[in-house]
Amino acid sequence: MLITTSYDPLPEQLEQIALLQRQLTLLKGVDAPPRIIERRRYSMEQLWERYEDPDILLVTRRRIEYYHEQQPALFFHPSTAAIRVKRLRNGEQDTLMELAQTKPGDRILDCTAGLGSDAIVFSYASQATGAVVALESQPLPYLLLKQGLAAYQSDIDGLDEALRRIQVLQQDYMDFLHEQPDRSFDVLYFDPMFRKPIHESSSIKAIRKLADPRPVTDEAIREACRVASRAVIMKEHRDSGELERLGFNELHRSTTKIAYGVIRL
Known part of the structure; x- marks a missing residue:
């Protein structure tokens, strides 16, 4: 390099x-x-x-x-997270925040942070009394995310503070989960590289080469259910079959190609 x-x-x-x-x-x-x-x-x-x-x-x-x-250049930017935060500020709903029932003071674990878009929204919604831990095992996405969260400046009230509150760790989520006590986070979130790619997404195309390609395992979901106190949520391509394979009993398919699976605890 x-x-x-x-x-x-x-x-x-x-x-x-x-x-x-x-x-x-x-x-x-x-x-x-x-x-x-x-x-x-x-x-x-x-x-x-x-x-x-x-x-x-x-x-x-x-x-x-x-x-x-x-390949397109890869860099940190809040991108859709900034739009979602603006909507929350305007009193609009956010699908993921609604499914997680996110509220001030929540402890959130993002197991597959990537460049942090969902972690940012979680951090904003859980406010200063909450805590978001974002795990990224791969070195370059981790570095870009950590640097970007520390340096990015926006003109949206509360967004910069939300960025700075996120704790980013370069760690495999299975190793991290094994170390955590029962019910130590309110919500655990997975957004792995989709088994069925959305090829038209340029941002996903740029990061796919660098991301951890492994599918989420049954063991990971069992550990997540032990560590979470409220919900485990996973985002996937709606036609991949991964959510059904992993036992998510609450499925929310959007009008796009995205779906969320939820296990309530």
């Missing part, structure tokens, strides 16, 4: 790429230290050809972006 900056970098960008190199070297799942290179006036395509490495982390003045060949 290569790390570089945008054209004409500021001193803080140069400091950040050195910090990123150290951070990545320490993360689980990183086989070799990334290499810092000067951007000069090379395009992304020229960098790929010159250094014969398909993976580039680009530190811009606003954010960190990950490039892999011709």
Whole structure:
């Protein structure tokens, strides 16, 4: 992997790429230290050809972006979470928050955080008295999420505070669940890579290569039901059959291709 900056970098960008190199070297799942290179006036395509490495982390003045060949750039952004928070502020309902019966003070565990869209909404809905723990086992999504939650600034009241409250851990959710006492979280949430992909989603396409491809197991759901006190919720493609396989007895299929399974406790 290569790390570089945008054209004409500021001193803080140069400091950040050195910090990123150290951070990545320490993360689980990183086989070799990334290499810092000067951007000069090379395009992304020229960098790929010159250094014969398909993976580039680009530190811009606003954010960190990950490039892999011709895939869309991957970076942290609240995206649909910002829209959902705006709707909550306007008194509108959010399907996932309604299914979880989220309220101030709730403790939420997002077992498959990705880039954190649902964790952000959970954090906003559970407010300052609540707590959201977001688990991401894969190094690059974890790094982008952790950096983005700490640095992103929005113009939506309460959103920045919700971002900063989320605790992000690079940990396999099964290992984490085994360590937790019974009923230590109110709601556990899974949003794994869909068994039946939604190919038209560019954001999912960008992260699919980096994400944990393993399906959720029966053991994971049993452990989740032990650790949760109110509900275990899973998001999947509505036609995948995964929710039925795992024993979710309450199914909510939307008019899109998304479905939620709920186990009430």
